[in-house]
Amino acid sequence: MNEWYEKIKEAQSVEVLEEIRISVFGKKGVLAAEFAKMKTASNEDKAQIAKDLNKHKQALTNEFTAKKIALQTQELKDAMLAEAIDVSLFSTESQAGALHPVMETMDRIVEYFSSMNFAVKTGTMVEDDFNNFEALNLPKYHPARDMQDTFYFKDELLLRTHTSPVQIRTMMSTKPPIRMIAPGAVFRRDYDLTHTPMFHQVEGLLVDEEGKVSFANLKYILEDFLKFMFGDVNVRFRPSFFPFTEPSAEVDISCVFCKGDGCRVCSQTGWLEVLGCGIVDQNVFEAVEYKNVSGYAFGLGVERFAMLIHQIGDLRSLFEGDIKLLEQFQ
Numbered sequence: 653m654n655e656w657y658e659k660i661k662e663a664q665s666v667e668v669l670e671e672i673r674i675s676v677f678g679k680k681g682v683l684a685a686e687f688a689k690m691k692t693a694s695n696e697d698k699a700q701i702a703k704d705l706n707k708h709k710q711a712l713t714n715e716f717t718a719k720k721i722a723l724q725t726q727e728l729k730d731a732m733l734a735e736a737i738d739v740s741l742f743s744t745e746s747q748a749g750a751l752h753p754v755m756e757t758m759d760r761i762v763e764y765f766s767s768m769n770f771a772v773k774t775g776t777m778v779e780d781d782f783n784n785f786e787a788l789n790l791p792k793y794h795p796a797r798d799m800q801d802t803f804y805f806k807d808e809l810l811l812r813t814h815t816s817p818v819q820i821r822t823m824m825s826t827k828p829p830i831r832m833i834a835p836g837a838v839f840r841r842d843y844d845l846t847h848t849p850m851f852h853q854v855e856g857l858l859v860d861e862e863g864k865v866s867f868a869n870l871k872y873i874l875e876d877f878l879k880f881m882f883g884d885v886n887v888r889f890r891p892s893f894f895p896f897t898e899p900s901a902e903v904d905i906s907c908v909f910c911k912g913d914g915c916r917v918c919s920q921t922g923w924l925e926v927l928g929c930g931i932v933d934q935n936v937f938e939a940v941e942y943k944n945v946s947g948y949a950f951g952l953g954v955e956r957f958a959m960l961i962h963q964i965g966d967l968r969s970l971f972e973g974d975i976k977l978l979e980q981f982q
């Protein structure tokens with residue numbers, strides 16, 4: 653037994669120590685073997701053997717633990733020394749920072765709508781049920797709430813699932829007319845190739861006197877905006893449903909990968925969906941007590957825009973902070 657104390661003391665690395673641990677404490681280790689011998693010992697001897705062995709077991713465990721900590725500390729120190737950087741050294745290499753592709757895309761979206769006189773609003777990430785759902789014509793138990801897997805807190809608080817609540821906040825605190833966009837982070841319980849629990853949206857809202865805002869206005873500005881973002885693409889509007897707009901549409905651009913011929917990314921359709929929009933539902937105006945107004949609204953996902961602009965395949969790569977990926981966007 654005694655030799656093992658020496659061996660533990662002399663171990664030079666965590667790996668060697670681990671081998672010793674297996675030899676001593678493992679199923680086929682020396683301790684197990686010694687304990688097994690008890691079976692054949694006489695009853696008087698058994699108690700003494702057990703006592704001795706348990707003493708060794710405890711003592712060896714203590715040695716082992718102390719040595720492991722010492723070795724780990726040393727290995728960490730060595731690693732830090734080996735990787736140390738002398739910050740006082742002169743370097744000819746200089747690396748300029750750059751915006752993350754998502755932020756750069758967001759900036760470009762904001763740039764467009766600012767130039768069109770839309771104010772930028774932010775709201776809050778922790779929202780209440782009224783702003784995130786109720787006022788947007790999504791009453792409790794409305795099936796459309798299932799479209800948005802929500803993170804809930806106590807007391808009707810939640811992480812906003814879209815930037816649409818900023819519409820409500822803005823209308824509650826200002827009088828019409830309104831021209832605003834709301835860029836920001838939103839949260840949903842989703843994680844796969846095309847979904848992350850946090851992502852970014854830009855919401856848009858325009859409100860003016862009754863009869864002044866038409867679908868044609870909405871169509872014009874979104875077409876112009878999408879050409880600003882993606883260059884010379886075709887744009888089409890497809891009827892759709894959103895609780896807060898009626899009528900509603902989803903907007904597609906011709907596929908930026910195959911130019912509309914059909915490929916894997918656009919599922920051979922030649923089109924990519926990029927936006928949701930519509931004419932603001934009267935129920936929304938009622939919730940914020942706006943009278944005799946008309947308006948349009950739209951919402952888009954910034955990561956999706958960034959992926960299409962930079963031809964990035966996996967959404968998650970935008971969140972991994974991989975310097976090799978990010979360097980490509982300098």
Ligand code: DAH
Pocket residue numbers: 813814815816855856894896897927928929930949950951952
């Ligand atoms: N809030 C929607 C979502 O998160 C996006 C959206 C669609 C916003 C249509 C709008 C709209 O304002 O009119 O999926």
